[in-house]
Amino acid sequence: MSQLFPRYANTLARASIVAVVLGLVGLGVVGYGWVQSSYATGVATHVSQPVPFSHEHHVSGLGLDCRYCHTSVETSSFAGMPSTHTCMTCHSQIWKDSPTLAPVRESLTTGTPIVWNRVYRLADFAYFDHHAHVAKGVGCTTCHGAIERMPLTAAAHPMRMQWCLECHRSPERFLRPREEVFNVRWTPPHDQIEQGRRLMQAYGVPAHGLDNCSVCHR
Amino acid sequence: MTMSWDAIRNRLSDVQGARYWQSLEELCDEPGFQELVAREFPAHAAFWESPLTRRRFLQLMGASLALAGLTACSLRTAEKLVPYVRDPEGVTPGKPQFFASAMVRDGHATGLLFESHLGRPTKIEGNPDHPMSLGATDAFMQAAVLDLWDPDRSQTVVTRGRVSTWEAFESELLRQRQQWQAAQGSGLRLLTEETTSPTLVRQVEALLRQYPRARWYRHDPVDRSALLAGAEEAFGQALVPHYRFDRADVVLTLDSDVLADEPASLRYAREFAARRRPEGPMNRLYAVEAAATLTGAMADHRRPMRSLDVGVWAGKLLARLQDGLPAADPWLEAVARDLLAHPGRSLVVVGYSQPALVHAIGHALNARLGNLGQTVTFTAPAPPPATAPFADLVAEMHRGEVQSLFILGANPVWTAAPELAFDAALRRVPFSAHLGLYQDETSALCTWHLPEAHFLEAWSDARAYDGTASILQPGIAPLYEGRSTHEVLAMALGSPTRSGLELVRETWRGAHPGTDFEAFWTGALEKGLVPGTSLPPVVPTPRGTPVAPPQAPAGLELVLRPDPTIWDGRFANNAWLQELPKPLSKLTWDNAALMSPVAAERLGLSNGDVVELRVGERSITAPVWIAPGQADDSVVLTLGYGRKVGRVAHGQGSNAYVLRSAGAPWIQPGLVLRKTDRTYPLATTQRHHRMAGEPLVQVSTLQAIAATGSMPTEAPPSLYPEVAYPGHKWAMAIDLNACTGCSACVVACQAENNIPVVGKEQVMREREMHWLRIDRYYEGPLDAPRTYFQPVPCMHCENAPCEVVCPTAATVHDDEGLNAMVYNRCVGTRYCSNNCPYKVRRFNFFQFSDWTTESLKGMRNPEVTVRSRGVMEKCTYCVQRIQAAKGDEAATGRPIRDGEVRTACQAACPTRAIVFGDLNDPASEVAALKAGPRHYALLGDLDTRPRTTYLSRVRNPNPALEEA
Secondary structure (H helix, E strand, O other): OOOOOOOHHHHHHHHHHHHHHHHHHHHHHHHHHHHHOHHHHOEOOEOOOOOOOOHHHHHHHOOOOHHHHOHHHHOOOOOOOOOHHHHHHHHOOOOOOOHHHHHHHHHHHHOOOOOEEOOOOOOOOOOOOHHHHHHOOOOHHHHHOOHHHOOOOEEOOOOOHHHHHHHHHOHHHOOOOHHHOOOOOOOOOOOHHHHHHHHHHHHOOOOOOOOOHHHHOO | OOOOHHHHHHHHHOOOOOOEEOOHHHHOOOOOHHHHHHOOOOOOHHHOOOOOOHHHHHHHHHHHHHHHHHHHOOOOOOOEEOOOOOOOOOOOOOOOEEEEEEEEEOOEEEEEEEEEEOOEEEEEEEOOOOOOOOOOOOHHHHHHHHHHHOOOOOOOEEEOOEEEOHHHHHHHHHHHHHHHHHHOOOOEEEEEOOOOOHHHHHHHHHHHHHOOOOEEEEOOOOOOHHHHHHHHHHHOOOOEEEEOHHHOOEEEEEOOOOOOOOOOHHHHHHHHHHOOOOOOOOOEEEEEEOOOOHHHHHOOEEEEOOHHHHHHHHHHHHHHHHHOOOOOOHHHHHHHHHHHOOOOOEEEEEOOOOOHHHHHHHHHHHHHOOOEOOOEEEEOOOOOOOOOOHHHHHHHHHOOOOOEEEEEOOOHHHHOOHHHOHHHHHHOOOEEEEEEOOOOHHHHHOOEEEEEOOOOOOOEEEEOOOOOEEEEOOOOOOOOOOEOHHHHHHHHOOOOOOOHHHHHHHHHHHHOOOOOHHHHHHHHHHHOOEOOOOOOOEOOOOOOOOOOOOOOOOOOEEEEEOEOOOEOOOOOOOHHHHHOOOOOOOEEOOOOEEEOHHHHHHHOOOOOEEEEEEEOOEEEEEEEEEOOOOOOOEEEEEOOOOOOOOOOOOOOOOOHHHHOOOOOOOEEEOEEEEEEEEEOOOEEOOOOOOOOOOOOOOEEEHHHHHHHOOOOOOOOOOOOOOOOOOOOOEEEEEEOOOOOOOOHHHHHHHHHOOOOOOOHHHHHOOOOOOOOEEEEEEEOOOOOOEEEEEEEOOOOOOOOHHHHHOOOOOEEEOOOOOEEEOHHHOOOOOHHHHHOOOOOOEEOOOOOOOOOOHHHHHHOOOOOOOOOOOOEEOOOOOHHHHHHHHHHHHHHOOOOOOOOOOOHHHHHOOOOOEEEEEOOOOOOHHHHHHOOOOEEOOOHHHOOOOOEEEEOEEEOOOOOOOOO
């Protein structure tokens, strides 16, 4: 009886085992890469909006304070989105015929709200409180990135638990004085860790327990 | 189940000391019961219905394991942010607002505050300023938001089965008004429920002025007219009694569930419980009643007695008090002596189901004891005065004298006594318009059905039981085309464009003609009541001694009662209330013919056997439920079941209205029972979530405490290291002495925490989702047991057995002692539930939460995750409320005060039985309670170190009656 399998079948078998193992590892690597990529996290991906609102222009150019539009950031868990009326306080006077702003004017005349596409999205089982963070010295740019340099708004960080925990486990790395919270050009001092510890003390930020599940999940 | 009655009685009489039991099955040692206790979800194994082979099962398991990881991945779905066009004043997105309003039941208002998230009412709390709420709510108030968002509500005008419009109704009304004009309204009749609304009264008066020959009738299934008739008989004037439990040392209730089903029950329960602390002067309660009630369960001495015999007994007591000769009945004699020893500080309460004569005897008893003006005060009933009897209207309709009939709010086709034949009478009325929340039995027979606005959608006003007026403000614009009673009456008056707000303001402007009306109006809205509107007390003079009623013939009686969870049936389509276990029987989704063990033994009946109940010509069938403590010759059936409409209400239970008689709405002699050969499955939770170990409830007597003193139980020594909790240390104490079992907390928890309902079939499989259950225990003899209630939420054990067995760390401890549940980590192994000695964990076996019905999305609390299938959940100590308080603490720098974080159950509780707070605050109420002598931990010997602990129940028995 002749050989059923040629000699190279052995090599083929060994190679295919290696290939399967490598393939699985590769799949894992690619999968992890995809999960971390901005395709999955949405980081640095511009979201199309009904009006191409530029934070760069309004913040850097005009020097508007964050709280002019995000009014409830110091009083509520939700920072607040400006009503059409807020936009029109200025835009009834300047750029009042700009075609870009047509949806804003239309919203005011028809009474239909402008529907924005959300940029930062938390999972439904996670709860975030703006006013607690702002009061404890977490600056706007700590989470929202260099918003003053964004002509179109994109997420600066993935809203993943791992990322939240970086700060919740060592807040001293990120805290800044309360009066600097809304300063978009603030940069950490060279002794941030030391300063951060001092601020934790001053603001009553607990050193332990911020990574408890019940802090964000309910 | 086969009952062996002798075995049960022997078993109970052989017991040394106290023995607590929950169900008859457990006493007769039914085979399988021990197995039931031993297993977590005993019903499941029996429900492997699918014809799945082992091989296919393994295939599916393999595939689901392989794919399990994927469920953690979620794609970024687009989400919208929709700001206002113009910011409404005072609204901060993310911060709920609270508005004062009131809920009206049986014509009487109870003040409330509703929580509004961006204009969506999601939760109801009590109004601390309102005299009938004092900050508490009942289960009906808690469930009102589900009524508001109920997708089954009537959404459009219907005429003769076809969808129509309000405009069409208005043009029809124009024609009608011409007829009324011509005949001065002689064929025009108005039917409402009992009402105290000043605006409604004003409108009806205007209508009657416009059409002098029109007439107004009222009909309410919960008929309390005997109260007025009784006062008429005793004092010569129609008065309503107001009980002052805060002043009463000894209370005797005669067939009355005064702590649960009176319009002022929330206040009564609060004042009763406040006088029931063993630390202070503790009151004593005697209850004489046919049905086992919540009031009876609180009693130190309870005597089951046929409702028909209560009057005779009361007459004997009156004779004993008046002539001073010792009575033959030692029980009566002991009660009489106790009452006589507390002149002016005792109280006799007669239930509304008793006839007027018994009320007159009750007044005479209070007069003899010097209680008038002390523990019982009187006022005139809140206006308007009573109308002609409802039966007159039906007679007019039968005679064809009624051409136009408005039925505003009531559902008489279903609730009227059948001998009146209201449905046949209604068919003779050429124009009939029914305004109601649902398209119900009445609207089906009316020529027009009009959708009614829910009370959270409309402006109105009403008076509380003590006369205090409240203005009801809406929390949301009508979800459908609903309009209020006031708006429909305005149409009938010829001004269809008047809004409810205008109409209510007009009423109050009339009452406050000054220039400061706006200040008055805002003040009344803000406070939830109009100050100074309570009725002035009347001091009545008794008119001689009433004669005791004659002895009723022996035999079975039928007692009808409003249902403890769906009342007269108006809440029948409310799934929260349908699934709320009835406080005593723990039945859900059904009513049953409740009878005593003796009666059941006599007739050879056991739970679930279907019997035919016949009174005179009429009969219905209903399943039997054996209710320990019920009077032997009394069968109790609750109203409200057997509805023919509504997706939730339809087909549940038996319609007790069929057996109702217009003359005797509550008690009827001559009941004939006949056993059928059918059985009916009843869903009761009384054997669910059982704990192993004794004693679960701790009970002692005031005398025993005085004699021996009582020390708080020390936590046992532990092998586990002590954990320090430097920040907050949240804990709860539940006072079993204050808990009346009313179950408001259970619905409050459901509303606050987005807890789904599961349906009758799933309840029978022990899958109900309530995070907080109330266990009911009996102690002592089968026929007259003592009853205790024990609310059981998660214990938040410091050494939590659930945490160590979770393979995914989905349940973990936090630094403040909360036993947290992380839904997104849970993979549904259910090990935690299996290891929980308190059985407080609930598993979503199916997708119980409704994620598709649009209106229900608006109802949910946005601060709490809506859980999915395959996830374990349980009480969180309302962590969202803790976190909200901590967020504010962080922002303002002001530390959280004791009492600032109140759990939903605590806030709802009428008797303040539940106290929550921070144990690290030595001044907190919870810390003080836990240091007290009555404190104990449930199953404390397991060294679980529960944070939820209990204060033992203390009875205050009369030494003359206490058996050795």
